[in-house]
Amino acid sequence: MSIVEAKNVKYAYKSKDEDGKEKEPVFALDDVSIDALEGEFIAILGHNGSGKSTFAKQLNALLVPDEGTVFIAGMDTSEDEHTLEIRKTAGMVFQNPDNQMVASVVEEEVGFGPENIGVPTDEIWERVENALNAVGMYAYRESNPSRLSGGQKQRVAIAGILAMLPKCIVLDEPTAMLDPKGRRDVLEVLHRLCDEQGVTIILITHNMEEVIGADRIFVMDKGKVVISGTPAEIFSNVEEMQRLRLDVPEVTKLAHELKNRGIKLRDGILTAQELVEELKGCNIIAQQ
Numbered sequence: 001m002s003i004v005e006a007k008n009v010k011y012a013y014k015s016k017d018e019d020g021k022e023k024e025p026v027f028a029l030d031d032v033s034i035d036a037l038e039g040e041f042i043a044i045l046g047h048n049g050s051g052k053s054t055f056a057k058q059l060n061a062l063l064v065p066d067e068g069t070v071f072i073a074g075m076d077t078s079e080d081e082h083t084l085e086i087r088k089t090a091g092m093v094f095q096n097p098d099n100q101m102v103a104s105v106v107e108e109e110v111g112f113g114p115e116n117i118g119v120p121t122d123e124i125w126e127r128v129e130n131a132l133n134a135v136g137m138y139a140y141r142e143s144n145p146s147r148l149s150g151g152q153k154q155r156v157a158i159a160g161i162l163a164m165l166p167k168c169i170v171l172d173e174p175t176a177m178l179d180p181k182g183r184r185d186v187l188e189v190l191h192r193l194c195d196e197q198g199v200t201i202i203l204i205t206h207n208m209e210e211v212i213g214a215d216r217i218f219v220m221d222k223g224k225v226v227i228s229g230t231p232a233e234i235f236s237n238v239e240e241m242q243r244l245r246l247d248v249p250e251v252t253k254l255a256h257e258l259k260n261r262g263i264k265l266r267d268g269i270l271t272a273q274e275l276v277e278e279l280k281g282c283n284i285i286a287q288q
């Protein structure tokens with residue numbers, strides 16, 4: 001079943017000129033169609049200004065389409081009566097973890113969401129415990145969030161969303177402000193939630209290395225989806241990615257260079273392991 005189904009979405013931010021007249025709309029989203037099935041790991045890739053955040057905000061009805069439709073678990077985001085249920089179904093995690101923290105103790109932070117929607121107290125504690133375990137932060141339940149590292153804070157923010165028992169988590173560049181270890185930890189948590197709990201993940205990022213493990217990738221440019229497919233399909237086309245001013249994973253680049261120099265390798269090699277296997281097939285490195 002589709003958890004996210006955005007079809008032909010157009011959206012323009014309204015603005016006025018000095019005389020107070022509405023300016024010509026510039027579409028931040030221009031005919032965007034993106035879907036996610038239950039339990040899928042979807043990555044949305046694109047450089048600054050391509051419309052990623054505008055799209056993310058459509059997924060929990062912070063914004064609604066000017067044209068086209070967005071359905072979350074079958075609910076139309078443009079119908080007000082679904083807004084609360086949509087926000088419970090698709091939780092959002094943003095770039096800066098500091099802006100998302102309200103409490104002075106981790107477990108209160110995580111319990112805040114369920115408390116707000118009237119979950120009974122006993123159940124709140126159970127949800128908080130499960131959510132903190134799921135992100136590997138249970139040991140920090142009594143800590144002050146402000147003392148945690150960026151990666152730990154983001155994992156607490158993810159736990160806060162998990163405690164709402166969402167079907168889907170939308171993360172808008174959650175690792176942009178983190179160090180490499182923080183990034184790895186957050187990514188690992190997201191894959192675990194997806195694999196073990198079947199939570200649909202929509203990860204927005206401009207970091208190539210983070211999308212390698214996704215089921216499908218949508219690449220955005222100037223408000224449009226310009227390419228979509230599996231990671232292997234997307235990164236088969238190194239030149240196209242570079243034309244879109246997007247980098248490709250280092251290993252993919254190396255494989256592409258080797259291919260250009262006449263070594264017969266398939267396209268879309270993403271990991272060092274895959275490259276080694278391919279090179280073995282070429283008899284360039286010794287079989288073990």
Ligand code: ADP
Nearest residue numbers: 013014028046047048049050051052053054055
């Ligand atoms: P991304 O997240 O990929 O960097 P955004 O969705 O933030 O892209 O922005 C897409 C386009 O919409 C950009 O041209 C940006 O300048 C414009 N935009 C974003 N937010 C606003 C806003 N609040 N008001 C007017 N224009 C905006």
Ligand code: MG
Nearest residue numbers: 052053054172
């Ligand atoms: Mg953005």
